[in-house]
Amino acid sequence: MRIRNVKNASEIINNSKYFIKYPKEERIDKIFNNEKPIHLEIGCGKGKFITEMAVKYPNINFIGYERSESIILRAIQKAEERDLPNLRFICADASDIKDIFYKDIDLIYLNFSDPWPKKRHAKRRLTHENFLKVYDDAFKGRKEIIMKTDNDDLFCFSVESFSKYGYIIEEMCIDLHKSDIENIKTEYEEKFSEKGFTIKYVKVIKD
Ligand SMILES: C[S@@+](CC[C@H](N)C(=O)[O-])C[C@H]1O[C@@H](n2cnc3c(N)ncnc32)[C@H](O)[C@@H]1O
Helix, strand or coil: CCCCCCCHHHHHCCCCCEEECCCCCCCCHHHHHCCCEEEEEECCCCCCCHHHHHHHCCCEEEEEEECCCCHHHHHHHHHCCCCCCCCEEEECCCCHHHHHHHCCCCCCEECCCCCCCCCCHHHHHHCHHHHHHHHHHCCCCCCCEEEEEHHHHHHHHHHHHHCCCCCCCEEEECCCHHCCCCCCCCCCHHHHHHHHCCEEEEEEEEE
């Protein structure tokens, strides 16, 4: 995602009530202070999906997770226009998830993750086995991941990676917008579907 480096991004996001400072001492469940399930979107970009999900599902807590300060700033600005006690954001790399969450998360969304097409960069894909390992301890119990992408190669790689790691496919479709699966579009999804790309979707679970 190309975005200008925004001056003072760090200061602005640190002052937002929506921002979880990391590293932190507080446990994640103390932040929401309730027993509602927590859904995490890794690589939330400018936050359209996670913000609209938080509006639609007030009985679920949502965390948007993004490594770029300038990008997460846009997501936080979107959230600031509303009052959403069930939404927070964290700015960190996905590899830090093991230091931030422990048995907190019910579901992970991977929406339009960077495809890293070169074979030598496969380990950077957020569905690579190494990342699946990182997510393991973040899950509260049953592991559930939902992935959407326009990219055929990343989709095939990911489905194989999930399966090899012991995940079971619960729902899958290769043209999400022609299916009856409930869906909120992300920024990338709007952009790519307008260009004529079909959107691939898979939901996997692991006990
Ligand atoms: C292609 S964009 C998709 C954004 C959004 N999910 C959407 O669908 O519109 C991928 C996003 O993931 C973030 N990202 C990529 N690798 C990441 C990582 N290792 N940890 C955290 N965020 C990451 C990027 O900064 C970028 O904002």
